[in-house]
């Protein structure tokens with residue numbers, strides 16, 4: 188009996204050895220071209236002038252120093268802030284201004300300047316803001332030697348996420364914002380499938396790095412979930428008594 192078992196095991200191990208020796212095709216060797224895509228070729232975009240930060244060729248110019256034709260007043264009438272010498276200055280008696288066009292995800296460039304003789308302190312000093320899709324505020328404030336709550340500083344997602352650093356230029360000097368915004372996606376029940384996200388670069392310094400926006404900007408209370416589609420850019424006229432700030436060179440590129 189033991190002898191039979193030994194023979195059987197020997198035969199089995201011979202079969203196994205045979206199976207192990209069976210050769211299968213090896214994966215084909217990779218060649219460089221196997222991971223290189225050629226189509227569709229990318230559209231050519233002529234960049235703006237590096238000295239003036241002028242708009243790239245595929246941007247929608249929202250303010251080029253001449254007029255506010257791309258904007259209306261927050262209440263629907265014509266935009267009435269003061270356009271002079273290539274710059275638009277907040278008129279504190281006229282309310283916010285809002286783009287006529289709605290946007291989804293985008294890259295936004297704008298430059299803003301706090302008056303050299305700004306008055307006030309804290310949130311009452313050069314306060315404005317950029318509302319993305321009319322819902323989410325990236326704060327603008329004179330934070331040059333002017334402390335406030337950190338989630339209300341320049342470059343904060345207002346009342347949500349503070350900026351990583353304070354990269355503010357002095358009053359009288361121009362600040363540059365480059366804002367890269369990814370629009371939210373909503374579920375059928377109106378809650379977020381993907382919340383909005385934003386990167387804010389201020390004077391070449393990253394303040395927000397693909398930060399998740401929690402919900403709408405609320406002065407009092409927590410962010411809310413409000414389903415929406417494309418929306419405009421809103422520039423804030425803040426009601427504090429300090430002098431109005433100025434803007435120039437505003438352009439936007441729509442993104443997928």
Ligand code: MG
Pocket residue numbers: 314315316324326327423425
């Ligand atoms: Mg503000």
